[in-house]
Amino acid sequence: MTREKTDFWVGLFVLLGAIALIFLALRAGNLSSFSFAPTYQVEAHFDNLGGLKIRAPVKSSGVVVGRVAKIGFDNKRFQAVATLDLDKQYQFPDDSSASILTSGLLGEQYVGLTPGGSEKNLTQNSQIKFTQSAVILEELISKFLYSSANKEGSAKKDDSASAGNATAKTPSDAPKP
DSSP states (O other): OOOOHHHHHHHHHHHHHHEEEEEEEETTTOOOOOOOSSSEEEEEESSSSSSOTTEEEEETEEEEEEEEEEEETTTTEEEEEEEEEETTTTBTTTTTTEEEETTTTTOOEEEEEEEOOOSSBBOOOOEEOOOOOOOOOOHHHHHHHHHHHHHHHHHHHHHHHHHOOOOOOOOTSSSOO
């Protein structure tokens, strides 16, 4: 093989490697979808954002309709604020609700939008009034363990109470032959 052919193949290999590296970096940074479509921003207040991150998807019925643009804290309401960039092609009623959901058991978190029934739509800088915060797995486990411990404790109390109330049969209580 001539030197020129070798240089060509090495260059092609390096170029494909660089493209693959850029692709993986974009996927890891959740930047794989570049959308230059017009958007409008709405805000949603949550008690707990969990692990929600900037650029997390906003989905409705499983379809990505936007992205999380900013995450902040409202000092007056003492709540987290998520600013959502929604594609203008998707218009949602102003009584829609937003929930923080998880893809699978331990997957990434995203904002789920459920459309309401109002005639008026959300507009630029409007607020989503109905929100549901993230479900924290650790809290669910601790509640489950706490309720299990309470059930076991009450069952033991019932057993000891019934054992303490048991009366010995006297000969007069014994069945007669």
